[in-house]
Amino acid sequence: MTEPQVHAGGSETWWHVRVPATSANLGPGFDSFGLALDLHDEMAVRPTAGGFVVEIDGPGRDAVPLDESHLVLRAMSRAFATVGQTLPGVHLRCWNRIPHGGGLGSSAAAIVAGLLLGRALLPTPDPAQPDRTLSDADLFDLACELEGHPDNVAPALFGGLTLCHPAPNGGTRVVSPVVHPDLRPIAFEAAASSSTKQSRGLLPATVPHADAAANAAAAGLLVLGLTQDPSVLLPATADRLHQPYRAASMPASTTLIADLRAAGLPAVVSGAGPSVLVLCDQSQQQEVHRLLDAGQLPADGFTVRDVAICRTGGQVRADDGRPGGVWAECAG
Numbered sequence: 001m002t003e004p005q006v007h008a009g010g011s012e013t014w015w016h017v018r019v020p021a022t023s024a025n026l027g028p029g030f031d032s033f034g035l036a037l038d039l040h041d042e043m044a045v046r047p048t049a050g051g052f053v054v055e056i057d058g059p060g061r062d063a064v065p066l067d068e069s070h071l072v073l074r075a076m077s078r079a080f081a082t083v084g085q086t087l088p089g090v091h092l093r094c095w096n097r098i099p100h101g102g103g104l105g106s107s108a109a110a111i112v113a114g115l116l117l118g119r120a121l122l123p124t125p126d127p128a129q130p131d132r133t134l135s136d137a138d139l140f141d142l143a144c145e146l147e148g149h150p151d152n153v154a155p156a157l158f159g160g161l162t163l164c165h166p167a168p169n170g171g172t173r174v175v176s177p178v179v180h181p182d183l184r185p186i187a188f189e190a191a192a193s194s195s196t197k198q199s200r201g202l203l204p205a206t207v208p209h210a211d212a213a214a215n216a217a218a219a220g221l222l223v224l225g226l227t228q229d230p231s232v233l234l235p236a237t238a239d240r241l242h243q244p245y246r247a248a249s250m251p252a253s254t255t256l257i258a259d260l261r262a263a264g265l266p267a268v269v270s271g272a273g274p275s276v277l278v279l280c281d282q283s284q285q286q287e288v289h290r291l292l293d294a295g296q297l298p299a300d301g302f303t304v305r306d307v308a309i310c311r312t313g314g315q316v317r318a319d320d321g322r323p324g325g326v327w328a329e330c331a332g
């Protein structure tokens with residue numbers, strides 16, 4: 001990646017964003033529950049005289065388009081179009097850390113990054129046209145539309161634990177319960193990838209009533225487990241709505257989850273997979289590492305990360321377009 005140009009009068013201003021990885025579903029909370037994790041993509045953008053330049057480090061570098069169809073640029077354009085403007089030429093720099101198609105919310109992070117950067121780049125709002133501004137709620141609605149489901153974009157935008165539910169008059173609402181301080185998630189980041197779109201195609205149009213009832217019970221228990229009593233998280237993470245239908249498409253994840261759960265550890269498919277998330281408390285986190293050290297978990301093909309829950313959603317600042325630097329506190 002080229003170094004940003006520095007002019008005699010100081011460095012050029014870039015709008016710089018960082019957005020957390022997210023794990024959706026958390027077992028029974030299909031298309032509703034999501035958790036922000038302390039693993040971030042960073043992007044920086046500045047307007048140019050015309051055209052698009054995209055530079056990428058990290059996952060997706062050799063796979064994603066480098067023109068206006070890049071997901072971050074599509075989201076930026078959408079933010080501009082929403083207020084009747086056209087995105088100018090931009091230079092976009094991406095430092096990707098979230099694997100693509102891994103089940104850790106890469107597309108949601110890209111969409112939220114693009115919307116936040118788009119809002120930052122928009123001309124100063126005209127006080128005579130207050131509807132031509134974008135609130136966080138507007139960005140959430142746009143993100144849901146672009147992603148197609150809300151459970152990753154909510155924690156990517158707002159941080160922490162988010163539960164999405166249909167609003168009475170249409171659209172989606174978000175609530176953000178406070179997570180129990182003992183939670184210490186572990187992510188088994190899969191080297192393999194899968195397309196969420198294809199993985200959604202494996203799901204049936206209808207499910208047995210008994211399965212829906214079991215998931216409703218587990219999802220209720222999951223709120224208790226995540227906020228007040230982590231000891232219930234093993235039964236609270238049982239799912240019958242999506243994991244059984246996807247199991248055969250990700251055999252290594254399915255075996256790993258079965259072994260972890262047999263050891264009493266609350267493991268789930270992260271998002272649409274194939275990564276795996278374990279909603280550990282402190283002693284369970286140690287137990288996972290003991291089992292790994294003893295070679296008693298089938299973890300080949302996975303990178304194991306202790307990932308703190310990130311209380312902060314996407315953050316934007318103006319700077320010199322270099323990666324890193326100090327951001328507001330994230331881990332909690």
Ligand SMILES: Nc1ncnc2c1ncn2[C@@H]1O[C@H](COP(=O)(O)OP(=O)(O)OP(=O)(O)O)[C@@H](O)[C@H]1O
Pocket residue numbers: 022024041060064070071072094096099100101102103104105106107108110152194195196197270271272273
């Ligand atoms: N940083 C990014 N820049 C550009 N495109 C991206 C970026 N991140 C994701 N994408 C696009 O999104 C696709 C992955 O999205 P997909 O929804 O299939 O998986 P995911 O978001 O990683 O997993 P999940 O939705 O299960 O959490 C990539 O193949 C790429 O096309």
Ligand SMILES: N[C@@H](CCO)C(=O)O
Pocket residue numbers: 024025030031032149151152196199200242271272
């Ligand atoms: N709820 C979504 C999350 C992945 O983006 C799914 O499981 O398809």
